[in-house]
Amino acid sequence: MIERKPTFSPTLDQKAATRVGQDMYGLISKLYPICRSMTGEGVRTTLRVMQERIGGLKIHEVATGTPVFDWVVPQEWSIRDAYIKGPDGRKVISFANSNLHVVGNSCPVHQSMPLSALRAHLHSLPDKPNWIPYRTSYFKESWGFCLSHNQLASLPEGDYEVMIDSSLTDGHLTYGEMLIEGETADEVLISCHVCHPSLCNDNLSGISLAVAIAERLSEFRLRYSYRFVFVPVTIGSITWLSINEGQLSRIRHGLLLANVGDAGKITYKRSRRGNADVDRAMQTVLRESGAEYSIIDFIPYGYDERQYCSPAFDLPLGCFSRTPHGRFEEYHTSADNLDFVKSEALAHSYATILTTIWVLETNARYLNLNPKCEPQLGRRGVYRAWAEQSDGGGAEMALLWVLNMSDGEHDLLDIAARSGMRYESIVKAMRVLTQCGLLSQPAVT
Amino acid sequence: MIERKPTFSPTLDQKAATRVGQDMYGLISKLYPICRSMTGEGVRTTLRVMQERIGGLKIHEVATGTPVFDWVVPQEWSIRDAYIKGPDGRKVISFANSNLHVVGNSCPVHQSMPLSALRAHLHSLPDKPNWIPYRTSYFKESWGFCLSHNQLASLPEGDYEVMIDSSLTDGHLTYGEMLIEGETADEVLISCHVCHPSLCNDNLSGISLAVAIAERLSEFRLRYSYRFVFVPVTIGSITWLSINEGQLSRIRHGLLLANVGDAGKITYKRSRRGNADVDRAMQTVLRESGAEYSIIDFIPYGYDERQYCSPAFDLPLGCFSRTPHGRFEEYHTSADNLDFVKSEALAHSYATILTTIWVLETNARYLNLNPKCEPQLGRRGVYRAWAEQSDGGGAEMALLWVLNMSDGEHDLLDIAARSGMRYESIVKAMRVLTQCGLLSQPAVT
Amino acid sequence: MIERKPTFSPTLDQKAATRVGQDMYGLISKLYPICRSMTGEGVRTTLRVMQERIGGLKIHEVATGTPVFDWVVPQEWSIRDAYIKGPDGRKVISFANSNLHVVGNSCPVHQSMPLSALRAHLHSLPDKPNWIPYRTSYFKESWGFCLSHNQLASLPEGDYEVMIDSSLTDGHLTYGEMLIEGETADEVLISCHVCHPSLCNDNLSGISLAVAIAERLSEFRLRYSYRFVFVPVTIGSITWLSINEGQLSRIRHGLLLANVGDAGKITYKRSRRGNADVDRAMQTVLRESGAEYSIIDFIPYGYDERQYCSPAFDLPLGCFSRTPHGRFEEYHTSADNLDFVKSEALAHSYATILTTIWVLETNARYLNLNPKCEPQLGRRGVYRAWAEQSDGGGAEMALLWVLNMSDGEHDLLDIAARSGMRYESIVKAMRVLTQCGLLSQPAVT
Numbered sequence A, B, C: 001m002i003e004r005k006p007t008f009s010p011t012l013d014q015k016a017a018t019r020v021g022q023d024m025y026g027l028i029s030k031l032y033p034i035c036r037s038m039t040g041e042g043v044r045t046t047l048r049v050m051q052e053r054i055g056g057l058k059i060h061e062v063a064t065g066t067p068v069f070d071w072v073v074p075q076e077w078s079i080r081d082a083y084i085k086g087p088d089g090r091k092v093i094s095f096a097n098s099n100l101h102v103v104g105n106s107c108p109v110h111q112s113m114p115l116s117a118l119r120a121h122l123h124s125l126p127d128k129p130n131w132i133p134y135r136t137s138y139f140k141e142s143w144g145f146c147l148s149h150n151q152l153a154s155l156p157e158g159d160y161e162v163m164i165d166s167s168l169t170d171g172h173l174t175y176g177e178m179l180i181e182g183e184t185a186d187e188v189l190i191s192c193h194v195c196h197p198s199l200c201n202d203n204l205s206g207i208s209l210a211v212a213i214a215e216r217l218s219e220f221r222l223r224y225s226y227r228f229v230f231v232p233v234t235i236g237s238i239t240w241l242s243i244n245e246g247q248l249s250r251i252r253h254g255l256l257l258a259n260v261g262d263a264g265k266i267t268y269k270r271s272r273r274g275n276a277d278v279d280r281a282m283q284t285v286l287r288e289s290g291a292e293y294s295i296i297d298f299i300p301y302g303y304d305e306r307q308y309c310s311p312a313f314d315l316p317l318g319c320f321s322r323t324p325h326g327r328f329e330e331y332h333t334s335a336d337n338l339d340f341v342k343s344e345a346l347a348h349s350y351a352t353i354l355t356t357i358w359v360l361e362t363n364a365r366y367l368n369l370n371p372k373c374e375p376q377l378g379r380r381g382v383y384r385a386w387a388e389q390s391d392g393g394g395a396e397m398a399l400l401w402v403l404n405m406s407d408g409e410h411d412l413l414d415i416a417a418r419s420g421m422r423y424e425s426i427v428k429a430m431r432v433l434t435q436c437g438l439l440s441q442p443a444v445t
Helices: A016-029 A042-051 A115-121 A150-156 A200-217 A236-243 A245-250 A279-291 A345-361 A383-386 A395-405 A413-419 A423-435 B014-031 B041-051 B117-120 B148-152 B200-217 B235-243 B245-250 B277-290 B342-361 B384-390 B394-407 B412-419 B422-437 C015-029 C043-052 C115-121 C149-154 C198-218 C235-243 C244-251 C277-289 C341-362 C382-388 C395-405 C411-420 C423-435
Strands: A057-061 A075-085 A093-094 A109-114 A158-171 A172-180 A187-193 A225-231 A251-258 A266-269 A294-297 A317-321 A363-369 A407-411 B059-064 B076-085 B091-095 B107-112 B159-169 B172-182 B189-194 B225-231 B251-257 B268-271 B293-296 B316-322 B365-368 B407-412 C058-063 C076-085 C091-096 C109-114 C159-169 C170-182 C188-195 C223-233 C251-257 C266-269 C293-296 C317-321 C364-367 C407-411
Touching: A016 A042, A016 A345, A042 A057, A042 A172, A042 A200, A093 C149, A109 A115, A115 A158, A115 A225, A158 B245, A158 C235, A172 A236, A187 A200, A187 A236, A200 A225, A200 A251, A200 A345, A225 A236, A236 A245, A251 A279, A251 A345, A266 A279, A279 A294, A279 A345, A279 A413, A279 A423, A294 B422, A345 A423, A363 A395, A363 A423, A363 B251, A383 A423, A383 C198, A395 A413, A395 B316, A395 B342, A407 A413, A413 A423, B014 B041, B014 B200, B014 B342, B041 B172, B041 B200, B059 B107, B059 B342, B059 C407, B107 B117, B107 C266, B172 B200, B172 B235, B189 B200, B189 B235, B200 B225, B200 B251, B200 B342, B225 B235, B235 B245, B245 B251, B251 B277, B251 B342, B268 B277, B268 B342, B277 B293, B277 B316, B277 B342, B277 B412, B316 B342, B365 B394, B365 B422, B384 B394, B384 B422, B384 C223, B394 B412, B394 B422, B407 B412, B412 B422, C015 C043, C015 C198, C015 C341, C043 C058, C043 C198, C170 C198, C170 C235, C188 C198, C188 C235, C198 C223, C198 C251, C198 C341, C223 C235, C235 C244, C244 C251, C251 C277, C251 C341, C266 C277, C266 C341, C277 C293, C277 C317, C277 C341, C277 C411, C277 C423, C293 C423, C317 C341, C341 C423, C364 C395, C364 C423, C382 C395, C382 C423, C395 C411, C395 C423, C407 C411, C411 C423
Parallel strands: A187 A225, A187 A251, A251 A317, A266 A294, B189 B225, B189 B251, B251 B316, B268 B293, C188 C223, C188 C251, C251 C317, C266 C293
Antiparallel strands: A057 A172, A075 A093, A075 A158, A109 A158, A172 A225, A266 A317, A363 A407, B059 B172, B076 B091, B076 B159, B107 B159, B172 B225, B268 B316, B365 B407, C058 C170, C076 C091, C076 C159, C109 C159, C170 C223, C266 C317, C364 C407
16 A cells, blocks of 8 residues: 655755755765675665665675575675784774775785785875775785875885784675655666775765665655665675566666765766666756766666676666766775765755656656647636646647647657757646646556 | 640749749739638638639638537627727727738727726837737637837827727638649648738738649649648638548648748748658758758647647648748738738749649659669660750769669659759659660559 | 688788788789780680689680670670871881770771871870870770870871771670688678779779789688679679579678779778678778778769669678779879889788678677676686787776677677777677687577
8 A cells, every 4th residue: 555645746945955965964974984895794784874764774685605697695704903013013004093994805814024025915096195095805815905105105114013803704795675665566776886985975975865865755656666776886786686587677767876976067877778768867857957967878887787787687777976987086095085075966966866756757658638630728728727837938839749749659758858848847738738638648558 | 534734844934933923922912901810701802812813712611610629610700890089089090001900809899998998908019119010819808909109109198989890700710722633632732821911921922822833733734633721720720620631641741831922041840740751852942942941840839730730640741931930020010011022032932832842743762673783774775865855964873873772762852862963863864764664663552 | 621721810910911012013013914805805814814823713704695684795805906007107006005095895997097087086185195095985886096195296197097906706705703612601792893904903903902812811711701703894793693693692791892002092982781791890990990091872883883782682792992983083094004003002902801801700799698797707717818819908898898788689890889999809808708608609590
């Protein structure tokens, strides 16, 4: 039973927008210190914090060794502490200060070695001497530390004590999933990765945006069901796809959210199909936004669109970012921090996604029920009905376009594109005409 | 039985062109004083004057109250006299001076009122203080007068006598129709609206062009049958479509003629389909004309293309204008008068439509009967046959293009477009090759 | 039985390229003095000289009078000697000096006539006063001489003795054909015309390129069978098509070679289809070449593509030239001589054709055998396999593109175009993935 909620509207006043941006920033701040990795307690803790906001979020555990398509669920990595002590016995690097200091998935080590030998295990960024890089070593057993190049340069010769108290043991891969049920079983998939440690834009921003969207959608009656998936990148989406392979045909539209909090313009990367409804919807929303934006074609590189858009699935899923994957210099460094993401940018991303969802919710093909010549609009009170809706201008043209193009071949996005009118004017005309009995949705075939 | 007339040719010498332009201008002058409206004597008188030129024109009457799709044929409006007398008892406005002075469809009135009350019924154009606007009130009962802004400004305070001797009574909607029979029952529809009072470009120009075209086509043997329809805008085409709904599938091409006499460049508005044969023909004719022109996409606004191109009919009909609907400042004012239309412009519109008709008459898909390698053109006297035709240059290339592309998939318009050669060269090559037995029209399927 | 040869590779070191260019130039030099015509000993001698290089070349004779589609194989023209003696009895023109001096297909003549009468039989180029034009008279019986305009101007008045010792007798049309068998019966057709006398670019260059390609291909194991056809222009290809009409469906790709030795940039003229595989392959090769080039659309004029691309056959055959047919001023004059063609240009044409053949040999649609998510490349030694191939960069991206797009719908040329990567990188990725069992060719349907 779907409870009776109001129809979804994306409209947000300035005050509410500000508050949403601050809430998103707040969640990022809360999740920032947690040491996430592909598996382990970091992801679990993150998902539990998110549950405080979206109670419907379910935490799933998939056991080490489970086969998932061409892959196997890996062992679980745990880390308790790590440090390097200098020749004088003082800690020069401590995991407690920043979880970026330890190469992700490092095997345990505790030994003493001269700086000359230690260097092979130390990673820094000569071009960005104040920043700590983020490194992982998922596919071969090794260990390492990351530090700023300045600190590396200042290390005196001598013997160092290195300690990483970690373990790789059978356990689980953890992911979160939440379904907001709509009026149909057709789904919109919203996915983000949750495996990066203390990096804000990549991808605490995506997580906080998904949480805010889920909170908002829960308040409304929806046409589609919305499935939120929070997974470690690559192995997480592969695992999720493997488990849910039989249900994928329900997915009508999809969005991957990543890097949505920096000050750059929005970048949308199309689905592999290139002309999926979500691509057309996003293009319409961005074109009408008045803000600068960029739309790029699918390439089989990036985040989990690599899996969702693999040829056997080819899901209609695009990627929503501000400055995308690898295109900002703070990417995968300690500079992707709480200063790098902005609540205004988060709020703008939020509003853009909500509007896109509204377009997907409203877009459909309609049938003009009076297709022989124009109907007599005046005697039906159409203009009165129009006035009752929030204004948009161009009333008559929008009505005529919707009547003329609603032949069962063109959806509202097509009509907006061909008429050059704003999508919301087309929706308004559709509503007025439906109300007057001049338009209907075709029977589902 | 089709009598034996010459094959249609659009060619016109300069002297004949001048005479045609003058004849068209003459008809406009004759029709100019008549007070036309959606219904009533004005339309009937107009059609009777046209019958003096095109005897085959039939006048049809459809009774008030007849349902036509979503509409009903309205009552008939008659007006005998109208005036406004000033405080001094002298007529300041008289219907006898210009039928634009009375708002179309005004209900009867005879009363006295102060200028302050009268003002609500007076319409003028502050930006064009010497021009009288054209106004109608078809869908609510009211009355009014139109006058120049200068005259309005000069009216003294005081009591005015207003008189409109009009009536709205059951009667008929009147339209004209004429069919010129061709060799096939496939039809070309040519439509223009006849409901505007003393306005020359909109649309006495369209009427006079249609009459001239009809006169000319009557002299020739034609492939298509040509149906001319003269209707009041909107309700007239709706009525005609309603009555002729069963015969619409005969319409292979259509043109709506309006605003064809001003000095501006030609504007062609495509059919809703966008790539109908008439769209391709007109585009070819305009491209090859050497004159400036503009081609615009269909929008569901304008004249009767709104009805002809409504989704249930979607007729392949485009709109031919010079400066289109609403884009000239004289539009719907007393300045759209006998000075605004030019016989040279009328003659140019006429020549363009005739050429377009010639393209439609000649265009077809042909089959190369010797499709395996090139035929030996020399021994067939092809070049001799070519020389017998009026010259066009590029003989061999045109022959080779027509042979190469006449595979049943491409019509002559396609071949002209792909070859970059003039359409008339392609037609000439088609004729030469047909004459030599190398080309034929495919059997009708 | 196909003997075991190495897989075809187009790679050529600089030294080998230089040698090939010189060999091609050498063949041109050897064939240059021979007086070729549509039929007769000139073509036979030319083909026999070519047999010294490509032993597999078969010489075919088709008897005069044989019907070939709309045509008939003509009589054979022989010429033994020809001269003009001046008033002083000395030869002013001698066939022995240049076979261009005699109009091709001239009937025999031996008479004396004044210069005034002789002039009607003399052809020169006033704009290029030092060059002798090339003229033929295939379709009416006549005779003539060609000479430089300077020489013509210097002829004194008086009586001249003209002698052409020629004959037109029943005989044969001669053409050459060679098949290099590949692993499939699918064929690549390579055609060039062999009927022009002492003209180097048109088309001894095409002949020498075809011979060099045939020599090279013979050394390798090939997917396609390669059919080389050396014919007199027009009547030769018509004859060949007539004889081989039943086998044309084997032809998967085709190239016509003409004017491939001048210093101009490469010009490729697309097949009539416009998007045949050979068009896409050539476009890819030229785009990636870094050199200037031009691609033009099919027109039904030029060389034997007029026959191969006639509508009943519509073979996927494009034309490869440097400066094309009629676009260089030396065209059909004595200036199209051994100075006009360059061994460097010949070598460049050769390399371009070889690379295009390599693209055709390698291009195919593949199937990703692990289409559900990405496969785990690391554990399969894919990167090791890549390193074993000659390097190309972009390893991971090429692998991901080939995996993502190999859905049975896209061939390697499509993947190269969509990814923006070089075709050879895509082929390399295909090989690595095939080697690792991740990719296969779909079963032939």
